[in-house]
Amino acid sequence: MGYLEGFAVTFNKLFEERVTTEYPEVKRPKAERLHGRHVLNRYEDGMEKCIGCELCAGVCPAKCIYVRGQDNPVDDPVSPGERYGYIYEINYLRCIHCDLCVEACPTEAITESKLFEFSFSNRADAIYTKAELVVDDEGQPQKLPWEDWRPGEADTTSAWMRATSSSGDADYQGRVAWSGELGYGVRDPEAGQTEAAADADGADGDAHDGNGGH
Ligand code: SF4
Ligand code: SF4
Structure with a gap:
């Protein structure tokens, strides 16, 4: 009789509500604190928040951040601090989206958006440069050709830090x-x-x- 009970379980499942969705046609809402690809933020006056301290790189368990800082130009400073990050790279072939970099950052410069739908076909695209990570002149994340941003998603960068x-x-x-x-x-x-x-x-x-x- 055991196999008949097994068939009964299978048969009854036909009438239960489905828990799977037809992705990507149907996309489930993302969690409030989902950790996605990073952005480098700027202050309201446009100055970059990153001061090139390298704390994020030091704390990263996957060793996927590379930062170099240098002194701000006196006549045209990039950040309000003494120094700024003139090189900033994140290797998304290694990042595990743990957010430790976000927690370590003393200036709230690095945060994670909710974007996780991005893929690349070569290594260079997987290593995001500062030019790609820093927000644009409107404070919005840059939307790269291989990224699938959902409507309104750019408004929710900063993730759990709020x-x-x-x-x-x-x-x-x-x-x-x-x-x-x-x-x-x-x-x-x-x-x-x-x-x-x-x-x-x-x-x-x-x-x-x-x-x-x-
Ligand atoms: S989220 Fe975690 S793994 Fe990714 S760059 Fe930040 S510290 Fe490294
Ligand atoms: S992102 Fe933050 S922790 Fe990383 S170098 Fe810039 S200021 Fe320092």
Whole structure:
């Protein structure tokens, strides 16, 4: 009788809701904190945030970041710091999207977008240069020919760094410790991490003054 029970299981599955989708025709929404390909951000005045400190390269477990810093030109500085990153490369044949580089960066220069649909047919394309990683004059990520950006996705670079507390509530609710970005200003906290959301949840709304309304 065992095999009949097996057939019954198979037969019943025919009538259950399908959990697979016909990718790429059907694309599921991405997770709020998905780690995708990086961007190098700029301040609202257009200056680059990267100061060429190489901390991201030092912390990277896959050893896929190569940075060289040099002194800013006195007459035409690239970043507000003493130095800037004049070479910056990420090898996407090695990157595991752990985000440790993002955590290590002292200036919020390197963040990850939600773009993961990109592929290349040669090694040179897989190694992103600074010219490809740095955001454009509107603060938008550059969209390279082999990348498949979904509509509106460029607005969500900075990924999880907009979170205001690790548990989504408590003392840092609604407080964004995040400098303004070219094209976006100071970004709002993640959904559910504003003081309004906290009040709706019945949390303690007196914890702190928030600045999530930027
Ligand atoms: S996400 Fe992780 S593996 Fe990728 S460059 Fe950053 S530190 Fe390295
Ligand atoms: S991206 Fe950040 S951690 Fe990496 S070199 Fe630039 S400032 Fe330093």
